[in-house]
Amino acid sequence: MLLAIHGLGSDAGAMHGYLDGAVPACVQVLAPDLRAHGSSTLIGEPDDFALEALAAEVADELADRRTRAGDGSAVSIVGVSLGAALAAIIARSGRFPLDRVALVRPAFTTEPLPPNLAIFPVLGRLLEEHRPRRALAELHRSGAWRAIAHESLAHAHGLEAQLTQPLAAERRIRLLEIPRDVAYRPGELRIAAPTVVLASPRDPVHPLHVAEAWRDELGCRMLVSPARDDGEAAMFAWFRERLGSFLVGIR
Numbered sequence: 720m721l722l723a724i725h726g727l728g729s730d731a732g733a734m735h736g737y738l739d740g741a742v743p744a745c746v747q748v749l750a751p752d753l754r755a756h757g758s759s760t761l762i763g764e765p766d767d768f769a770l771e772a773l774a775a776e777v778a779d780e781l782a783d784r785r786t787r788a789g790d791g792s793a794v795s796i797v798g799v800s801l802g803a804a805l806a807a808i809i810a811r812s813g814r815f816p817l818d819r820v821a822l823v824r825p826a827f828t829t830e831p832l833p834p835n836l837a838i839f840p841v842l843g844r845l846l847e848e849h850r851p852r853r854a855l856a857e858l859h860r861s862g863a864w865r866a867i868a869h870e871s872l873a874h875a876h877g878l879e880a881q882l883t884q885p886l887a888a889e890r891r892i893r894l895l896e897i898p899r900d901v902a903y904r905p906g907e908l909r910i911a912a913p914t915v916v917l918a919s920p921r922d923p924v925h926p927l928h929v930a931e932a933w934r935d936e937l938g939c940r941m942l943v944s945p946a947r948d949d950g951e952a953a954m955f956a957w958f959r960e961r962l963g964s965f966l967v968g969i970r
Contacts (some may be wrong), residue, residue, distance in 0.1 A: 730757030
């Protein structure tokens with residue numbers, strides 16, 4: 720079985736861009752919507768958005784799916800951004816036999832609210848204070864957004880959806896709380912299965928130095944995609960190709 724975990728402010732549907740054609744047809748895929756994302760009706764309190772709490776909810780859903788399917792095979796995990804942090808927690812929990820783990824564009828680090836994630840509380844506060852159209856205008860005036868746009872217009876424009884997607888204001892707690900947690904503590908990021916880190920250049924929210932720190936902690940390979948600003952289709956095609964190669968033989 721393959722567990723696919725999306726990123727902050729995204730939803731399960733986004734995983735198609737990474738996995739379509741990359742997963743053997745015989746493999747069951749569980750791609751849940753995280754709390755306060757996609758089709759999930761859950762919101763909750765700040766403690767519900769701790770990384771350990773989110774990972775536990777995903778792991779419970781995976782355990783339930785495996786029980787109902789009578790599936791005792793090893794689990795492979797692909798996690799993107801926030802999903803990479805949750806994938807690492809689940810992989811290290813010992814709850815499931817592991818086949819392999821792919822950590823895509825990791826963003827969370829050993830410190831709460833690292834500089835690359837500082838834009839998310841800004842987005843959350845804008846949703847508290849303004850309607851979406853005004854919030855978007857205020858975002859474009861902010862130094863945080865302009866700094867991202869200076870490095871990557873594609874990623875800056877991608878962040879705009881955090882203000883305009885359905886239920887954005889009602890779910891703003893996810894933007895305010897999730898980035899305040901740490902992904903791991905130095906020296907404790909160990910996964911007992913083949914692991915790869917996939918990263919992108921010129922990505923201010925998922926910078927290469929964060930991916931390199933994950934690679935060094937894990938002692939695994941890291942591969943780097945084409946930049947999103949050089950063509951989003953080419954970037955996603957690269958991810959599908961690399962993930963397809965990595966996932967060959969999973970069951």
